[in-house]
Amino acid sequence: MSGGSRATLRQKEPLPDVALPAPRGLGRAKARPSLRQGAELTLLLGPALVLFVGFVLVPIGVAVYYSLYNWQGFGPLTDFIGFGNYRRALSDPVFQHAIWHNLIIAGLSLLIQLPLSIGIALLLNRKMRGRNFLRLVVFAPYVLSSAVTAVTWMLMLQPGGFIDQLFKGVGLGSWVHAWLADTHLVLYTIFLVATWQYMGFGIVLLLAGLQGIPHELREAAALDGATAWQTTRQVTLPLLGPTIRIWIFLSMIGSLQLFDLVWIMTGGGPAGASTTMATYLIDKGFRSYEFGYGSAVAVVLFVICFVFALLYQRFALRRDTAGALTRMVR
Amino acid sequence: MAVVAATPADVGDHGGGQGKQGRPSSPLGTALAYFVGVVIVVITVVPLLFVILGGFRTTAQINENPSGLPNPWVWENYRAILTSRSFWHFLMNSALIAVVATGLTVILGAMAAFALSRYVFKGREVLYALFTIGLLFPLTVAALPLYLQLRRLGLLENMFGVAIPEAAFSLSITIVILRPFMRAIPGELEDAAVVDGSSRLGFFWRVLLPLSAPALTTVAILAFVTSWNFYILPLLVFNDSIHYTLPLGVATFQSQYSQDTARVFAFTALSMLPTLLFFSIAQRRIVGGLTGAVKG
Numbered sequence: 001m002s003g004g005s006r007a008t009l010r011q012k013e014p015l016p017d018v019a020l021p022a023p024r025g026l027g028r029a030k031a032r033p034s035l036r037q038g039a040e041l042t043l044l045l046g047p048a049l050v051l052f053v054g055f056v057l058v059p060i061g062v063a064v065y066y067s068l069y070n071w072q073g074f075g076p077l078t079d080f081i082g083f084g085n086y087r088r089a090l091s092d093p094v095f096q097h098a099i100w101h102n103l104i105i106a107g108l109s110l111l112i113q114l115p116l117s118i119g120i121a122l123l124l125n126r127k128m129r130g131r132n133f134l135r136l137v138v139f140a141p142y143v144l145s146s147a148v149t150a151v152t153w154m155l156m157l158q159p160g161g162f163i164d165q166l167f168k169g170v171g172l173g174s175w176v177h178a179w180l181a182d183t184h185l186v187l188y189t190i191f192l193v194a195t196w197q198y199m200g201f202g203i204v205l206l207l208a209g210l211q212g213i214p215h216e217l218r219e220a221a222a223l224d225g226a227t228a229w230q231t232t233r234q235v236t237l238p239l240l241g242p243t244i245r246i247w248i249f250l251s252m253i254g255s256l257q258l259f260d261l262v263w264i265m266t267g268g269g270p271a272g273a274s275t276t277m278a279t280y281l282i283d284k285g286f287r288s289y290e291f292g293y294g295s296a297v298a299v300v301l302f303v304i305c306f307v308f309a310l311l312y313q314r315f316a317l318r319r320d321t322a323g324a325l326t327r328m329v330r
Numbered sequence: 331m332a333v334v335a336a337t338p339a340d341v342g343d344h345g346g347g348q349g350k351q352g353r354p355s356s357p358l359g360t361a362l363a364y365f366v367g368v369v370i371v372v373i374t375v376v377p378l379l380f381v382i383l384g385g386f387r388t389t390a391q392i393n394e395n396p397s398g399l400p401n402p403w404v405w406e407n408y409r410a411i412l413t414s415r416s417f418w419h420f421l422m423n424s425a426l427i428a429v430v431a432t433g434l435t436v437i438l439g440a441m442a443a444f445a446l447s448r449y450v451f452k453g454r455e456v457l458y459a460l461f462t463i464g465l466l467f468p469l470t471v472a473a474l475p476l477y478l479q480l481r482r483l484g485l486l487e488n489m490f491g492v493a494i495p496e497a498a499f500s501l502s503i504t505i506v507i508l509r510p511f512m513r514a515i516p517g518e519l520e521d522a523a524v525v526d527g528s529s530r531l532g533f534f535w536r537v538l539l540p541l542s543a544p545a546l547t548t549v550a551i552l553a554f555v556t557s558w559n560f561y562i563l564p565l566l567v568f569n570d571s572i573h574y575t576l577p578l579g580v581a582t583f584q585s586q587y588s589q590d591t592a593r594v595f596a597f598t599a600l601s602m603l604p605t606l607l608f609f610s611i612a613q614r615r616i617v618g619g620l621t622g623a624v625k626g
């Protein structure tokens with residue numbers, strides 16, 4: 001009875017602000033349709049809001065509060081130390097190294113994974129036998145849990161194990177190292193394992209992006225005398241821009257939150273050589289029950305992610321997502 | 331890793347339907363493409379095969395030659411794990427949590443997306459913006475605060491302590507995917523439903539939800555895969571191994587039975603199996619869903 005009268009209004013954007021009831025303005029609403037709409041909105045939005053506020057927003061908010069105290073997780077919060085926890089975190093060399101390690105992983109992803117993925121996607125974007133099979137296989141590691149990936153590679157990388165034998169087998173025995181026990185190497189080993197797990201996803205994503213580019217554009221460029229390389233650089237890559245920007249976003253957020261692989265394979269060791277911000281957070285806050293301090297580290301981590309995401313969305317993704325939102329979903 | 335929900339995006343068609351196009355191919359380029367393709371497949375598959383085959387060997391065989399083939403083939407490792415209770419426990423726990431998390435996400439997400447897409451009310455855009463905040467940081471970042479919250483609520487050592495936060499964090503991407511989809515469904519359909527005497531909720535239930543099936547599948551797959559593979563939250567919430575999920579079980583098994591390498595191989599191989607099986611059955615949907623959800 002109530003909905004139909006607004007059926008035409010509803011489609012108009014931006015919303016006309018005329019006499020439409022507030023979502024839960026039950027008390028003030030006089031007309032029955034408004035009352036009914038308020039009730040429906042409460043019913044529809046209420047559960048999701050409760051869940052979201054209770055398990056996403058409140059924990060973060062409360063963490064800010066805890067972070068100002070010296071607190072072991074039990075009893076009342078009495079030992080107020082202001083920004084002491086933050087000062088301690090930011091001046092702890094282990095935490096500084098952890099941030100640095102995350103940045104190294106992020107940098108390596110940009111410098112190695114991205115060009116490699118683009119190159120492979122460009123190469124595979126052609127008529128070839130078994131391309132669907134290839135997409136499927138390449139994607140498979142991405143759906144495995146990172147715990148399985150971590151254990152698989154620990155087995156592969158055991159001293160004297162498969163990888164070492166492989167190197168010896170092809171005459172590169174001198175390259176064999178203690179992949180996960182060498183402080184200079186361990187971070188790069190983990191990066192390679194992460195690459196094994198996530199690169200296929202990137203390739204499939206980029207292939208999908210490439211297939212969205214009308215081939216007439218390439219043909220037109222070719223007719224105008226452009227070489228294959230020129231066409232790729234000046235037609236294909238710019239049009240692939242949105243996909244690449246999404247890839248970068250996912251990759252950066254992934255690098256900042258790197259935890260599972262490190263925690264299982266090395267626990268952040270040896271000697272803190274592979275500690276990331278997230279493993280540091282769990283190690284400090286959880287293993288040693290320093291919840292006040294751990295909360296401060298969590299807030300720092302949260303702020304880093306949040307600021308990066310906001311800036312990136314504001315400056316790099318804006319055009320892309322504006323378009324994406326208005327397009328139809330299949 | 332969990333799927334990092336990223337940005338407002340759509341679900342495009344990349345089921346390979348447009349495969350006709352592609353570059354005018356030079357023979358050299360094509361040869362190179364096949365070569366690279368083979369290399370990638372080998373790099374991807376060898377570690378998986380290594381683990382699966384390793385499960386058919388004895389620890390002595392593995393120690394003697396890590397990269398050899400099973401000789402003779404041994405079924406004992408797989409048999410022992412498949413007849414152990416813990417493996418089935420982990421599997422059931424993972425499945426239960428994933429089903430609850432997915433159900434909550436899809437049901438609550440669809441309801442919220444319906445309200446945010448087809449009702450007009452003050453503060454709608456603010457609410458929508460609020461939900462999108464969840465896209466800006468992954469659950470890992472909030473793991474410790476979340477643990478403290480769960481402890482306050484008495485949800486530790488409880489499967490809901492894992493499933494509910496997973497659902498809460500999946501709500502963002504779910505709403506971001508569903509809202510434009512639901513909005514794009516023509517208003518005439520709703521008018522027609524009203525003329526036929528349907529209420530708005532009736533329209534939601536009988537018309538909108540069935541029409542949204544493709545988008546609902548996408549968000550369900552996203553939520554399920556994320557939950558199934560999640561590691562950090564079960565790690566914090568569960569102490570008693572009776573509650574462990576499969577990822578947690580694999581990691582623990584590996585450290586507990588490090589002497590019995592063959593057993594670790596078999597356990598790891600078996601915990602890949604459900605994922606790989608599910609993936610090969612629903613691969614088109616999964617690849618489309620996971621890449622589509624983040625595609626710009």
